[in-house]
Amino acid sequence: MDQLTEYNGDLLAELREESRLSNLPLEDVAFERLCATLETEGELETADRCGWRGNSAGKTLRLDGHGGDPKEAEGILSVIACELYNDHEPMTLNAADVKKIFGHLVNYVVASRRRDFRDTLSLGTPEFGTATMISEGWPSVTKVKLILITNGIYSARTDAKLAGKIGEIPVTYNIWDLARFHRVETTGSKEKIVVNFEQDFGSCLPALAASTNDAEFPSYLAVINGKQLAQIYEMWGARLLESNVRSFIQASRRSVNAGIRDTIRDDPGMFFSYNNGLSATADSLETRQDGERLEILSARNLQIVNGGQTTASLHAALRSNPDTLDRVNVQIKLTVVRPERSEEVVPNISKFANSQNKVSAADFFSNHPFHLRIEGYSRRVLAPPSSGANRQTIWFYERARGQYLVERSKRGGSDRRRFDTEQPKSQLFLKTDLAKVEFSFRQRPDIVSKGAQKNFAAFAAEIGSSWSTTETRYDETWYKRLIAKLIIFRSLEKAVPRQDWYPGGYRANIVAYGISKLVHDAEKMDKVLNLDTVWSNQNVPEGMLQCLLIACERATKVIVTPESGIRNITEWAKKQACWGSLMRSEVTYGTALIDQLIDLEEARAAQREGKREESMISGIEAQTKVIELGADFWGRLRLWTAPNRTFSMKDDGILKACSQLGRRLPSERQCVLAITILDRARAEGYVDDHETPRIRISGSRSH
Structure with a gap:
């Protein structure tokens, strides 16, 4: 409980400070902060704020936000309640509290379908737009998901529990309380999906062992019924596909989906023969041997890494062709991968399973070279002291969830205070933050407005598919300019709500559109923002801030006045037409703008100079490493590579120079190449018996 109390205190302090700086209500800040975690975890694709309380037909109605248009979310209507307790000591919620909150959410959903209720709401308000979205999108709704986010504590573990129906539409509920947020944000591990095939979905899976008893990664061939798989997807949705390459790049192949759909409808008995089936992973399995028959009873952290289209198509058939699903069977190749090896192994399983679809270049998982490079810069490149400060700091890139808090927890006392000073939490940024900022500056505000997951998917596709030809552009200068963009984005987030013209909502859309507009207008002058100054x-x-605010003011006018026929402002902001309208708008910045811009050639020259400086630093670092390892080390490596044909005569010459350190110090260029040769050798299995072994001991974790 002490840990939860400390976490709650830190969370409230963070929210209060953000509220003070941005002039936003504490409830708005809390909604945005907590929903960001839900988006990262895949619980929501997007989270749009709509804080409203009211009454209709004698019932209490409530809504704090929603997960976007169900037509864009596989038919799922997510409605959100945010219950923030402003007390340092965590509050406790009981079943009656939760039932009441969810009842008010349901009342809002039901009322939104009535014309008389919608007529009581003011045109242009978030509550009117949301009610209209629910009403117009209801024919496509397949599930209503009630979500409670809170810093209170709820004792029961709740994850996609069935709560009943609205008409014929199933309703589930999910509670994200303080303990759940703490668990996800401090351990760095995702919420584990535990599928009890026999207990919750009717029957176990017949299976064959496809590996030896001593295999490091046990594998099984199993068969699952189509309705069973569809029901599992009904409960957890896209969270089952978190490790799927296609879930990141949002690949769409309508012809394949049509073929799957037609087989389900017209020839379900042949589905097993026609379909390639699924590739899946799990942390662990519970199995049972029934005579000659092996059965899988449950799977912990089940992840479908290939077969997302098959799964989603079967789920769609729950509504269109439910009677045929009992006759559909699907094969699964299921591999057990321990959690500590998942980051290394699962992406490869996914990549090779999907290779026939040409998406291997986009396996944008946390161990992709792009993320590793940004992480390296974020730990090495010190930011200059800001105004009034005298200490350099670090912008901490969290390549994998929880890295920051894990690093902080290793320290105590004065070391932790130093960590907080040198690596302040205000300078922490995530993969989704990076993608949001980059796409705002790449003039893609409509994509940014679609939410963290869809925006990151688009960013992943763009970087992943072009990485092999463009990776050199992501150098230290690019990293420094990325941080400058983050500083601009976050400064605008605080400044926009303080403006007289701010409408009281849509901040995220306004900031993304305002940045894109200014970048677009500078581009028309063959200039760019002077990011190096930032x-x-x-x-x-x-x-620069004033020019950005002028662009944001114009963006606000475009966003809050959608085209005829569009009544939901947040959905309008997600459309390319909205960005097109803003691009065509004329904005007068005055003479201040020209002082904030530099010529394109000047920016490129600065980047070339940065590359030269970075090359010098890399050379010095490599030279230091070569000397540290010593001449004997390089001599042993040279002997190992001599009979190996993958190493050239040039490689041998480099290693020879390093093995003669006592005579002459190798050049920086030679040392850089030597480190590269060492990395290649280790990748091929080289181990130096004289080198101090690197041992990693993992403690067991109870659940």
């Missing part, structure tokens, strides 16, 4: 000062010059 990096050097670690803040946004007043003149």
Whole structure:
């Protein structure tokens, strides 16, 4: 309980400070902060704020936000309640409290389908737009998901529990309480999906062992019934596909989906023969041997890494062709991968399972070279002291969830205080933050407005597919300019709500659109924002901020006045037509703008100079490493590579120079190449018996 109390105190302090700086209500800040975690976890694709309380037909109605248009979310209507307790000591919720909150959410959904209720709401307000979205999208709704986010504590574990129906539409509920947020954000591990095939879905899976008893990664061939698989997807949705390459790049092949659909409808008995089946992984399995027959009873952290289209198509058939699903069977190749090896192994399973669809270049998991490079810069590149400070700091890139808190927890006392000073939490940024900021500056505000997951999917596809030809552009100068963009984005997030023209909502859309507009207008002048100045000062010059706010004001006018026939402002902001309308708008910045811009060639020259400096630093670091390992080490490596044909005569010459350190120090260029040769050798299995072994001991974790 002490840990939860400390976590709650830190969370409230963070929210209060953000509220003070941005002038936003504490409830708005809490909604945005907590929903960001849900988006990262795959619980929601997007989270749009709509704080409203009211009454209709003698019932209490409530809504704090929603997960976007169900037509864009596989038919799932997510409605959200945010219950924030402003007390340091965590509050406890009981079943009656939760039932009451969810009842008010259901009342809002039901009322939204009535014209008389919608007529009581003011045109243009978030509550009117949301009610209209629910009403117009209801024919496509397959499930209503009630979500409670809170810093209270609820004792029961709740994950996609069935709560009843609205008409014929199933309703589930999910509670994200303080303990659940703490668990996800401090351990770095995702919420585990535990599928009890026999207990919750009717029957176990018949299976064959496809590996030896001593295999490091036990594998099985199993068969699952189509209705059973569809019901599992009904409960957890896209969270089953978190490790699937296609879930990141949002690949769509309508012809394949049509073929799957037609087989389910017209020839379900042949589905097993026609369909390639699924590739899946799990942390662990519970099995039973029934005579000659092996059965899988349950799977912990089940993940479908290939077969997302098959799964989603079967789920769609729950509504269109439910009677045929009992006759459908699907094969599964299921591999057990221990959690500590999942980051290494699962992406490869997914990549090779999907290779026939040409998406291997986009396996944008946390161990992709892009993320590793950004992480490396974020730990090494010190930011200049900001105004009024005298200490350099780090912008901490969290490549994998929980890295920051794990690093902080290793320290105590004065070491933790130093960590907080040198690596402040305000300078923590995630993969989704990076994608959001980059796409805002790449003039893609409509994609940014679709939410963290869809925006990251688009960013992943773009970077992943072009990485092999463009990776050199992501150098240290690019990283410093990325941080400058983060500084601009976050400064605008705080400044926009303080403006007289701010409408009281849509902040995220306004910021993304405003940045894109200014970048677009600068581009028309063959100029770019002077990001290097922002990096050097670690803040946004007043003149630049004012120009950005002018662009944001114009963006606000476009966003809140959608085209005829569109009544939901947040959905309008997700459309390319909205961005097109803003691009065509004329904005007068005055003379201040020109001082904030530099010529394209000047920006490129600065980047070339940065590459030269980075090359010098890399050379010094490599030279230091070569000397540290010593001449004997390089001599042993040279002997190992000599009979190996993958190493050239040039490689041998480099290693020879390093093995003669006592005579002459190798050049920086030679040392850089030597480190590269060492990495290649280790990848091929080289181990130096004289080198101090690197031992990692993992403690067991109870659940």
